Amino acid sequence: MSVLEIKDLHASVILDDETTKPILKGVNLTINSGEVHAIMGPNGSGKSTLASTIAGHPKFQVDSGSVTLDGQNVLEMSVDERARAGLFLAMQYPVEIPGVTTSNFLRSAKTAIDGEAPSLRTWTKDMKASMEKLKIDPAMIQRNVNEGFSGGEKKRHEILQLELLRPKIALLDETDSGLDVDALKVVSEGVNRALTEQNTGIMLITHYTRILRYIKPQFVHVFADGRIVDEGGPELADRLEEEGYDRYMSVAK
């Protein structure tokens, strides 16, 4: 069992002129293994900032509050240490990395996370199996990381990493955006496998309720203006679908 605890987290984005702008204004959230927490909120409310701050993106600065994973202070760790501690962020906009093949990248990541190189035979087998389930073209692993991938391929590639790297807690940032229904199903199945087979705890960031038909959250949190403004069970998502975020926008301001 693992637990990610976020307590009264305040964070700012560091702008190009090195001034800062506060985005997160006191976030409280606890995610246990095997749980799905949907974070839903309007664009610009700070959902990606929350995920990136937990992952340690250098553009964001923590002003106060704490983030711990199984009691360990995540905020003191470097980006790679956080990943090795068991955190994973499926990014909203994965970057292209020229000159680095996907195959080399995946093997390097697996080796780093496990602390030792995976046995070649199991690794190749696991990778093939996961790619097949995610309907990823086998030729993809010879291409450079995310280079020339379609939007859907990039998202599948993120979920492929989720399956192969087996994190304790995964933050999925709008993994559903830009996917057609078929791709959404395939990707959701991947997330559900991580949930049931690896007991991963999931923070599912989304703008729309569509993905919640395939991935069932136990908890729904409404995010507005840098904090959680409402919480409930799956029924809250249904209400959001009907009413939208307008109600919360006025509450937040």
Next chain:
Amino acid sequence: MSTTDQTVRHGKEAADKVDGVPTGEDRVAIPGMSQEGEVLQEGRNQAGEPEIKHTKHGDISGVPDSSRAGRFSSYKVEEFPKLTSKLEDWRFTPLKRLKGLDETELTGAAPAVEVVSGEGQVTVTTVGRDDARIGKAGIPEDRVSANAWSAFSEATVISVPANVEADQPLLVDINGSSMDPAAQHIVIETGANSSALVVLRHRGQAVLSQNVEFQVGEGSKLTVVSIQEWDDNSVHASAQQAKIQRDGSLKHVLISLGGDLVRVTPSTRFAAQGGNVEMYGLTFVDEGQHLESRLFVDHSQPRCRSRVTYKSALQGENAHGVWVGDVLIRAEAEGTDTYELNRNLILNDGPRMDSVPNLEIETGLIAGAGHASTTGQLDDEHLYYLMSRGIPEEDARRLVVRGFLFEIIQQIGVESIEEQLRNSVEEELARHEN
């Protein structure tokens, strides 16, 4: 970070003449480095930026240094002015470190030419300076090259007979063992419809001015790899001149890693239409090194194609890299298709990179012409992505840097050489723990 990216396309038929190779901004995605695309208007120049000059017929006579078309050439060293840093051609080169290649008589022993493997279908002979095969590819264009021309007594001629497709690469080591200023002359000629791959690997100690000729026969295909892996104190100026006959193609791969000062000036000329040249370069500039590549592609014939891709990585105090890419499309070179790209990766504080693409166009009837140049550091977003998957920062840097550099090494096509060069690059990187 500095970036330039300019593309010019002319003529109604431009699109179908490009032969499936896009010439617009889309083909210059530069890893991790932002770029602005720009399509130049006829006759417009950017002040202080690398420029595309549009010259009309007759405008180019006179002032020698204003255009590559008017550059002076001669076999006689005394006909060139003494080198000063005011000369366009030498403004980046630390002249004192030439160790006399421009002034003294080059009487030292030339580095030994040693065939490692691949002789047979391809022959290697030593000939006197009056041999008929010498001097067909070009006339010296600078004082140091002319100095070597005056001084060499014997030349190495590498020949590929007509219609022979060599199945083995020819590996030639050029081993220097003296710091006495020396001259060397090498000719590589391919007969009609032949094909071959030749690797020239320079090593050891030398103060050397070298003229290398590539005479690319009609319909033949020549790949030449010139590797400079000299000892730390060596000085090497190498004028590598190619002349390509009708429908011939040349792939030129220049790898400069070792030496105190290495200045290679590869130039390509077309003797007839239908020629094709690909020029690749990789330089790894370390602390205190000056590695310079100045290339020239002279499109004087219709319907020829050129592609230039040069990359460099730089690290350490006083590491100085220079890349100058002159491409000239003369009035008669209708249907030319050319693109040149230079990318430079600065690995830490201290290095300096000068990158000057220079495209001159004298005709509007071309298929495509463009250039891009980027100098910058590793992209933080790339490192972040890799690190967010658990990969430690040093390993992430290594992955990205190797990806950047190995792309050029892959062009060689001889696995043993590629592997050896990858190892050399690893050693360079290890010096600064990149």
